[in-house]
Amino acid sequence: MTEATRSSGAATRRALVVGGGVAGLVVARDLASAGVDVVLVEASDRLGGEVGRHVVGGLPLDAGAESFATRGGTVRAYLDELGLGDDVVLPDPRGAWVQHGSGQAFPLPRTGLLGIPGDLAADDVVAVVGAAGTAEAARLDAAPGDVGADETSVGGLVRVRMGDAVLDRLVTPIIGGVHSVHPDALSVDRVAPGLRAALRREGSLAAAVLSVRALAPAGSAVAGLRGGMASLAEALVAELDRLGVEVRLGAHVAALDGRSVTLNGDAAAAGQGAAATSSTSGAPERLEADVVVLAVGDGAGRVLTGRAAHAAGLITLATLVLRDPRLDAAPRGTGVLVAPGADGVRAKALTHATAKWPWLAERAAGRHVLRLSYDSPAVTGATTDDELRSTALADASVLLGLTLDPATVEDAARVEWSAPLPQEAAGASSSLPDGVVRVGGAVAGRGLAAVIAHARRVAAELVAR
């Protein structure tokens, strides 16, 4: 039993799921499948949270998550269960590049884990880190295996075992691009379970990386869905509909009191799925259940559980759909991760989506889709859409090594998301009120693999009561 469900022993007959992102949808489906009466309340006018779709240049594109980690096989098995298994696709094997302050770009080394090299002598590692940096890394990594094994953050571990050059030139851009945080703020055990134990066992971090990689199934570390990851959210919405889950959109939970929640009185009307209704406007409304599942994301989760609020930054995504035949050659593979301090670029990552996903290239029919991500304050909410479009095109020109012409851009879009907050301490859920459990990225770790696996575990424990 996890800390999340230890508190209450009462049977779960009626559950209230707060938040309709993937975590909430997964829990709601599993509880409803087991015969629990489920009500799901979602503050916005759509379900899916950070998984959703927008149309740019006539192409239906992922507006948030666009892939899933294949580790553990959890998401793949879940997609099979939802009938989406035939749509699972692997990204183009050309891989991504990394761009440095020097303006130079390099293909990412093949034998790494989160950018931590498995072979410090490999040519592709020396090319990125430099001869002096790899020599220093090899010297540090020759220390006994228990040196650094108590470091809990990825940054701390890499700094001690391989030094600043490996951290700055490889690990930081990869972690920043994938997890939107600095490696110092990311728990090793969450993103690379078993790595610290392997370090003690193998005696070096490079050998530990190889050993953890050898245990992982062969093939790509990530996969996607033909049609986009938004199909996952759509399939889950259809499931809730089929199972008769009551879904209330525009229903913002303002307060949590034991096993009851208070909805804002001025909730907006909306509709998604046959079972969806809009929340009533007027007086605040109270809902009660045997169990309340908080699936609200980092910021709201802190507020509702009485933790100190934490100002969240923004991640801005700029998507360009353009026609330039020079991009057919995928000059930087599937995209570029940007090291801090790279000259003349404000983006932290670029995904060449039509190079990464062959199904999308087919649909784009000769056009290209580039997706650039920015951390605030590099590009703030004050930037106009036209300014963002120009910035994104200028950055894409630097990162792809080509001068892209504004006249080739057929359409552009901007999406803004809350940046993840530092992960909450393990055990944060144990202090929740009796009958309240938490799921989602803040407690499970960022990414669909972690979020889905954790949400299913919590649902199974609630059902098993």
Ligand SMILES: Cc1cc2nc3c(=O)[nH]c(=O)nc-3n(C[C@H](O)[C@H](O)[C@H](O)COP(=O)(O)OP(=O)(O)OC[C@H]3O[C@@H](n4cnc5c(N)ncnc54)[C@H](O)[C@@H]3O)c2cc1C
């Ligand atoms: C741009 C971007 C790209 C990403 N790319 C990937 C990727 O490629 N691969 C991957 O695995 N992961 C990726 N992720 C991360 C992944 O999408 C998330 O970890 C996951 O979707 C989080 O799901 P969740 O249900 O925990 O939270 P969310 O999706 O944030 O859902 C929380 C829901 O709760 C609702 N809510 C909030 N407050 C309240 C309230 N008070 N009352 C009622 N409802 C409320 C919100 O409106 C929202 O719908 C990406 C994330 C972003 C933003």
